[in-house]
Amino acid sequence: SVDSGGSSEGGAAAGAASPAANCAIATAADPGNSQPADDTPIAENAPKLAQKDTYRVAFSQNANNGAWRIAETQSMQDEAKRLGYQIQVTDAQNNQSKQIQDIRSLIAQKPDALFVAPMTEEIGTVIGEAKADGIPVFLIDRTVSDSQAKAGTDYVTTIVSDFVQEGKRAAYALAKATGGTGKVIALEGTTGSSSAVDRKKGFEDALKECPGLELVATQDADNQRARAQDITESLLQANPDVTAVYAQGDDMAMGAIAAIRAAGKVPGKDILVVSGDGSKEALQAIVDGTMAANVECNPRFGPKAFEIMKQYAAGDDVPTKILNEDRLFDASNAAEFVNQAY
Amino acid sequence: MTDVTHEGPLLEMRGVTKSFRGARALDDATMTVGRNQIRALIGQNGAGKSTLIKILTGVYRRDGGEVRLDGNAVDFRSTADAQKAGVVTIYQEVNLVPKLSVAENIFLGRFPRRRGFVDWATMRSGARDALAKLSLDIDVTRPLGSYRVATQQMTAIARAVSLEARLLVLDEPTSSLAEREVETLFGVMRSLRDSGVSMVFVSHRMDELYEICEDVTVLRDGRTVAEESLATLNQYELVSKMLGRAAEQVASGARTSARPKQQAEPVLAVSGAASAPRLRDASLAVYAGQVQGVAGLLGSGRSELLRSVFGADPLDAGEIKVNGRTGSLRTPGEAIAARVAFLTEDRRAEGIVPHLSVRDNLTLALLPKLTKRGIVDRKRQRQIVTDYIARLGIKAQADQPIVELSGGNQQKVLLARWLATEPAVLLLDEPTRGIDVSAKAEILALVDKLAADGMGVLLVSSELEEVVSACDDVTVLRDGVSVARVSLDRLSEESLMAVMASGEAVPPSEASSPDVPQKDKADD
Amino acid sequence: MTDLATRPAETSVLRKIDWPTFIRRYGAAIVLALLVLFNIIFTENFLDLRNILFVQLRQAAPTAIVALGMALVIATGGIDLSVGAVVALSGQVTAVFLLDGVPPLVALPIGILVGVAAGLFNGTLVSRFGIQPMIATLVLFTAGRGLAQVVTGGRIQTVNQPIVEFLGLGVVAGLPISVFSLIVVTVAIMLVTRFTPAGTKLLAVGGNERAAGLVGIRTKRVKTMAYVVAGGLAGFVGLLELGRIQASDATNAGLNMELDAIAAVAVAGTTLAGGTFSPGRTIVGVLMLRLLQNTLVAHGIPREVAQIAQGLIIVAAIYLLRRSRDAR
Amino acid sequence: MSAATADVATVGHRLALQRRGTVAVLVLVVLLASLRYGDAFYSGINLTSYFDDAVKYSLIALGMTFVIMTGGIDLSVGSVILLAGVAGGLASPHGAVVAVLVGVGTGAAVGAVNGLLIAHSRLEPFVVTLATLLWARGLGLQLADTQTVVYGSGALTSLARDKIFGLTTGFWLMVVLFVIAAVVLKFTAWGRTVLAIGDSEESTSLLGVPTRLNKFSVYLLSGALAGLAGVVLGSQTGSVSMDTGVGWELIAVAAVVVGGTLLTGGVGSIGGTLAGLLLLQVIFTIINFENGRGGIEINSYWQNVVRGAFLLVVVLLQTGVGRGRKKS
Numbered sequence A: 001s002v003d004s005g006g007s008s009e010g011g012a013a014a015g016a017a018s019p020a021a022n023c024a025i026a027t028a029a030d031p032g033n034s035q036p037a038d039d040t041p042i043a044e045n046a047p048k049l050a051q052k053d054t055y056r057v058a059f060s061q062n063a064n065n066g067a068w069r070i071a072e073t074q075s076m077q078d079e080a081k082r083l084g085y086q087i088q089v090t091d092a093q094n095n096q097s098k099q100i101q102d103i104r105s106l107i108a109q110k111p112d113a114l115f116v117a118p119m120t121e122e123i124g125t126v127i128g129e130a131k132a133d134g135i136p137v138f139l140i141d142r143t144v145s146d147s148q149a150k151a152g153t154d155y156v157t158t159i160v161s162d163f164v165q166e167g168k169r170a171a172y173a174l175a176k177a178t179g180g181t182g183k184v185i186a187l188e189g190t191t192g193s194s195s196a197v198d199r200k201k202g203f204e205d206a207l208k209e210c211p212g213l214e215l216v217a218t219q220d221a222d223n224q225r226a227r228a229q230d231i232t233e234s235l236l237q238a239n240p241d242v243t244a245v246y247a248q249g250d251d252m253a254m255g256a257i258a259a260i261r262a263a264g265k266v267p268g269k270d271i272l273v274v275s276g277d278g279s280k281e282a283l284q285a286i287v288d289g290t291m292a293a294n295v296e297c298n299p300r301f302g303p304k305a306f307e308i309m310k311q312y313a314a315g316d317d318v319p320t321k322i323l324n325e326d327r328l329f330d331a332s333n334a335a336e337f338v339n340q341a342y
Numbered sequence B: 001m002t003d004v005t006h007e008g009p010l011l012e013m014r015g016v017t018k019s020f021r022g023a024r025a026l027d028d029a030t031m032t033v034g035r036n037q038i039r040a041l042i043g044q045n046g047a048g049k050s051t052l053i054k055i056l057t058g059v060y061r062r063d064g065g066e067v068r069l070d071g072n073a074v075d076f077r078s079t080a081d082a083q084k085a086g087v088v089t090i091y092q093e094v095n096l097v098p099k100l101s102v103a104e105n106i107f108l109g110r111f112p113r114r115r116g117f118v119d120w121a122t123m124r125s126g127a128r129d130a131l132a133k134l135s136l137d138i139d140v141t142r143p144l145g146s147y148r149v150a151t152q153q154m155t156a157i158a159r160a161v162s163l164e165a166r167l168l169v170l171d172e173p174t175s176s177l178a179e180r181e182v183e184t185l186f187g188v189m190r191s192l193r194d195s196g197v198s199m200v201f202v203s204h205r206m207d208e209l210y211e212i213c214e215d216v217t218v219l220r221d222g223r224t225v226a227e228e229s230l231a232t233l234n235q236y237e238l239v240s241k242m243l244g245r246a247a248e249q250v251a252s253g254a255r256t257s258a259r260p261k262q263q264a265e266p267v268l269a270v271s272g273a274a275s276a277p278r279l280r281d282a283s284l285a286v287y288a289g290q291v292q293g294v295a296g297l298l299g300s301g302r303s304e305l306l307r308s309v310f311g312a313d314p315l316d317a318g319e320i321k322v323n324g325r326t327g328s329l330r331t332p333g334e335a336i337a338a339r340v341a342f343l344t345e346d347r348r349a350e351g352i353v354p355h356l357s358v359r360d361n362l363t364l365a366l367l368p369k370l371t372k373r374g375i376v377d378r379k380r381q382r383q384i385v386t387d388y389i390a391r392l393g394i395k396a397q398a399d400q401p402i403v404e405l406s407g408g409n410q411q412k413v414l415l416a417r418w419l420a421t422e423p424a425v426l427l428l429d430e431p432t433r434g435i436d437v438s439a440k441a442e443i444l445a446l447v448d449k450l451a452a453d454g455m456g457v458l459l460v461s462s463e464l465e466e467v468v469s470a471c472d473d474v475t476v477l478r479d480g481v482s483v484a485r486v487s488l489d490r491l492s493e494e495s496l497m498a499v500m501a502s503g504e505a506v507p508p509s510e511a512s513s514p515d516v517p518q519k520d521k522a523d524d
Numbered sequence C: 001m002t003d004l005a006t007r008p009a010e011t012s013v014l015r016k017i018d019w020p021t022f023i024r025r026y027g028a029a030i031v032l033a034l035l036v037l038f039n040i041i042f043t044e045n046f047l048d049l050r051n052i053l054f055v056q057l058r059q060a061a062p063t064a065i066v067a068l069g070m071a072l073v074i075a076t077g078g079i080d081l082s083v084g085a086v087v088a089l090s091g092q093v094t095a096v097f098l099l100d101g102v103p104p105l106v107a108l109p110i111g112i113l114v115g116v117a118a119g120l121f122n123g124t125l126v127s128r129f130g131i132q133p134m135i136a137t138l139v140l141f142t143a144g145r146g147l148a149q150v151v152t153g154g155r156i157q158t159v160n161q162p163i164v165e166f167l168g169l170g171v172v173a174g175l176p177i178s179v180f181s182l183i184v185v186t187v188a189i190m191l192v193t194r195f196t197p198a199g200t201k202l203l204a205v206g207g208n209e210r211a212a213g214l215v216g217i218r219t220k221r222v223k224t225m226a227y228v229v230a231g232g233l234a235g236f237v238g239l240l241e242l243g244r245i246q247a248s249d250a251t252n253a254g255l256n257m258e259l260d261a262i263a264a265v266a267v268a269g270t271t272l273a274g275g276t277f278s279p280g281r282t283i284v285g286v287l288m289l290r291l292l293q294n295t296l297v298a299h300g301i302p303r304e305v306a307q308i309a310q311g312l313i314i315v316a317a318i319y320l321l322r323r324s325r326d327a328r
Numbered sequence D: 001m002s003a004a005t006a007d008v009a010t011v012g013h014r015l016a017l018q019r020r021g022t023v024a025v026l027v028l029v030v031l032l033a034s035l036r037y038g039d040a041f042y043s044g045i046n047l048t049s050y051f052d053d054a055v056k057y058s059l060i061a062l063g064m065t066f067v068i069m070t071g072g073i074d075l076s077v078g079s080v081i082l083l084a085g086v087a088g089g090l091a092s093p094h095g096a097v098v099a100v101l102v103g104v105g106t107g108a109a110v111g112a113v114n115g116l117l118i119a120h121s122r123l124e125p126f127v128v129t130l131a132t133l134l135w136a137r138g139l140g141l142q143l144a145d146t147q148t149v150v151y152g153s154g155a156l157t158s159l160a161r162d163k164i165f166g167l168t169t170g171f172w173l174m175v176v177l178f179v180i181a182a183v184v185l186k187f188t189a190w191g192r193t194v195l196a197i198g199d200s201e202e203s204t205s206l207l208g209v210p211t212r213l214n215k216f217s218v219y220l221l222s223g224a225l226a227g228l229a230g231v232v233l234g235s236q237t238g239s240v241s242m243d244t245g246v247g248w249e250l251i252a253v254a255a256v257v258v259g260g261t262l263l264t265g266g267v268g269s270i271g272g273t274l275a276g277l278l279l280l281q282v283i284f285t286i287i288n289f290e291n292g293r294g295g296i297e298i299n300s301y302w303q304n305v306v307r308g309a310f311l312l313v314v315v316l317l318q319t320g321v322g323r324g325r326k327k328s
């Protein structure tokens, strides 16, 4: 959804890796966060929100397992509590149609505002139903497809990370860590989820600029630690010359590291691991030297989400798409952030 | 007389062979059924009667041989195929659908319809009509399974009769029927024959064959050894053909003399036993060395009496003493520990564990005794099994799944299962149901010997002849109440029948029986 | 009684090689052998002892242990959908206790006890209350994983303790601990079912419950025991899974393991109707399905295609078995 | 014979009571809920959402009812919803009718494969449909290229939102299909034969009733209904995501059993299935409302526990009813 054009802007190269022939991105700097397009419109036609001292809000979470989602839910709840708002949370348990039903039953209870972390991009129709009932909707961490619900009209705005960019940054980090040569295996998150699809796209596109890095296998590990471990074991056995692993999520990365160990190799030395999410465990792994780099995908949406809600209630301009700032962690800064990580 | 009209026979089966896993069940079997004829098909248990029938109707595929109906070669693929050609079969075990209503059972596969929908009213009245032909008047909307076995069997017959067959095959339809019902069935069979239907009739009761059949096909070890008119063959010759040896060798089931009580105290004493819903107040005593009979009409509660003695059904009231010790047996385990054994009447549903081997089936009740410090003594187990297979003449291998045995041999294995526990009291519920004449005689001889060796036997049988010839003393049950005792000196089929049917209880001591001929021999 | 001698020797002589029986016995083993052969030729380093023991067998062992329990339950004519959830629950509970500083000697047995309790619960519902096994075990299938998540708040709990490391990476007698456990469990089950009355009782109850009751077997107890053993084994596997990722993952531990186990029992030629039990073939079934999966992964087949292949192989396997049953 | 005879006599009665019990509990739960949550519980959007959500489960439960009545089971329905939903979605640009036909056709095709293997090759339903669960999902994922499939037909999506007498077309579709099914079961030879097969397949075929076609058609129907459910889901939500249908087969099985259909076949009720489903689904709505009260929040992990417990209570109540009868 966001162009990955503006690649090498800003930032100094860390210069740790030896420049490899044939790999344009091995020496390039981290491409950083993508910027929202300048012409992002302002939400004007969505249901209005009255200014009040306290609000009754609802949050439809799509699944509440795994550290990341739990941190996200927690952040929403904590922030609501801090502000003295009443918040109602539902958990769709990884089931799109349950989320649709959840949202409908939330709408039935007429909250002041509705936050939704969509399971997939295709739950837009029910967002339209909220509009019909005059409830402003704020999407977080994923968006919904344009054909079903219009930003600024059916819902106020969407606060997301740019997953394509995350994949791309991971590729840069990997190229840098490996010096631009080696064989790579990739572990993907839940089949069909936009994060998995987009990270894969960003990663593979960027990797094209580095023919020295050969992607020898890609497998769906479903964001599961044990599954990632089994798969990595099998892949390492069939491809003993693999030198790097890209895991889209930290849980899978931890599984991969365990598999590398079980195969009698040293993670961080024989095989480099790059991952995305920015969990405490992953940052600790960087500190310990078992992980090379990690592209953050910050789950703590609470403060930002409520801030934007308040702005919207106050009648301030709210753009229809707001991008999260994500950091890149590597050996240079992991120790500094590990205690703040979720 | 085999009536060979110029049109030729209705059915001809020639040179039929069939093997199950390399074991020959049929080997050059032949059967010819003429028109307007009732043909008996007989043979020992496992001779291949049911297999031959199932090959005729396509349940099994034959390995070789030919089947001609009306002179045309046929090869039915299923019962449905056979039915379309007018061949209707009542298979050996009651084969109906218990949870559906009686009416549906009769019309399954050919429901009367109105505008495409099942016409329940027509179906119900049709079912009532079909049953009325068999003098049966029951609620046809109730599930079939809620009726007793005999009624179910009659329903199966009603269904078959109403199918308007040209050839009706009845595989042991009478094994669970009482005499009156058998008579009704024979009446219907006769009128069917008069209206042009041919029939094949299988039964192990010789007198039934002579009563209803004209001709007979005798199978032995899967081969047809005779196809003759019954008129030219007396019962002695027939049994000899069936067995392949002189019939004298058939052991006589009747004991030779009165058996003395071996102890003054009964090994089993039941007083006032009641078990809802059928058993209300039953008392009797079984002495070591004697065979105590229980007689009664179907549904009089005989099986329930045995079951509650054995702890298989809960006892609501009454007292049971085994070897003088009171305390009811609450579970079969307790009963077995007290050396009581119980051979069930329903071999298939309560007896065999189909896919277990003969060995395991035979030693199932013996397991606790075979176990030393938690380990099963396999060597002793093998010995015991070999021993019983030889002693009872069971035609099977020890490691064969029991389901592959013919009914009679299964029954012997089950009997062996209980004998192996060396019981003090043996409860036998219809032990010879579906058993061929020679096996029946063997089993009765065995019972005689067991009693002589000191066992107390309690025998339930619907065949009065059997009761009369095997028992020392008979308790008569009616509506769950033990109404009379008939002791050896007054024991006869007639006297039993009279007591079973008469309305009032006869005081045990002065049961005035009309006449007391000493036990007449089996072949009357 | 005399004419046993006059019978044709129908059963003994005519049995040459009984192919149908052969296929039924060794069908899964044949497929397994073919897969092994394929891998030897086409997969690098397959024959490496380390790969065989520490990748292939180790990955299969937990499912195999669960499948043995499942086979016991299936032998009684039941089914246990809850084993996967029980794996998760046992791992969670143990992890929480360990993290609370409870000594491993206490915490690990508690994990197994959780499984035993779950089995007792299932067994009681099935045998005392007469609830149909699928529904009875569906209760814990649903609630068990939920409870596991409640225990740890849905978070993955990393447990960095030597005992957990040992459960995951430990080597006993040159074997990964899970493989070693599988061998111990298999031998134990084989011994018990062969030499004690338990095996016959189990098959009798599964083959004809009423008949079993009438020969004095306490059928309810036998059935309950089957669920208890299955639960206990699942509890134990919960510990292995905890060790494997050095962490407890309520959401994913043991996920779909019940289906893997049932599929393995089925391709081993066991009928789900009850009355048959074969520990050896069950393990072969697990190995076969697992190796199939690993082969597909190792050769870069995407998961969705792999699923198609798995489904088709299972159908093919049971089709062959069926044919062999019919052919007799 | 005695035990079996007694069983048959009471089993029909018990299940009839169970059915009434299910309806009674449903009514009770709804009454209590409306007392507690007031008008919002009855609000259009809540009812719409409740019934709309129930439609897809009810369709697979309906097919499942017939399958279970024959003594079988269809574990593949969840995957078929995905596959058919995807197929329907891909076809949706060609119009609503095409989408429905393609979806139902796809489901029916998968059902036919199940039916052939089960009825014709006589393989065990549990295993066959377990295998289909795998390959049909794989095929669905493959067909969709693992991406959510969007329903392009506006006609279909707006049809799904249209209301008749205040309730959506989905609701009416459900009602109509259940009424038809009830009539079919009671008043067609096909329906009666389904029950006969479930009671005793061997007997039924020995009575000269061809059973294969009937059995085949039951799986065909189940597949077709699951296919329809896939398209309904797609048009209700505008898309079919890749998580669709995971574990739904067990929701359907639970609904069927709670509705008074015996898993062993032979006895069944169409209305009971609907009541059972609505009962098991109402718990979701209640949990969501309960969270809205702001009191003790039912943590999402507890939801599965509550659902499992709810299933347990319902089933135990039913066996309690059954036992009470038996004693008298």
Ligand SMILES: Nc1ncnc2c1ncn2[C@@H]1O[C@H](COP(=O)(O)OP(=O)(O)OP(=O)(O)O)[C@@H](O)[C@H]1O
Residues within 6 Å of the ligand: B020, B021, B024, B025, B043, B044, B045, B046, B047, B048, B049, B050, B051, B052, B092, B403, B404, B405, B406, B407, B408, B409, B434, B436
């Ligand atoms: N399905 C089967 N599998 C293996 N063997 C079988 C099977 N059916 C029958 N047999 C064997 O075939 C032989 C003939 O059996 P069949 O049932 O035809 O005997 P039968 O004459 O009807 O005996 P009965 O009087 O006891 O009914 C027996 O040895 C039996 O063990």
Ligand SMILES: Nc1ncnc2c1ncn2[C@@H]1O[C@H](COP(=O)(O)OP(=O)(O)OP(=O)(O)O)[C@@H](O)[C@H]1O
Residues within 6 Å of the ligand: B146, B147, B148, B149, B278, B296, B297, B298, B299, B300, B301, B302, B303, B304, B305, B345, B462, D001, D002, D003, D005, D006
């Ligand atoms: N009138 C009846 N209506 C329904 N079922 C009956 C009836 N009579 C008997 N039965 C059933 O038949 C079976 C046998 O009955 P019971 O044990 O009381 O009598 P029995 O004298 O042993 O008869 P049988 O010779 O049929 O075994 C029981 O299971 C009983 O439920």
Ligand SMILES: [Mg+2]
Residues within 6 Å of the ligand: B049, B050, B051, B092, B171, B407
């Ligand atoms: Mg026979």
Ligand SMILES: [Mg+2]
Residues within 6 Å of the ligand: B302, B303, B304, B345, B429
């Ligand atoms: Mg009886």
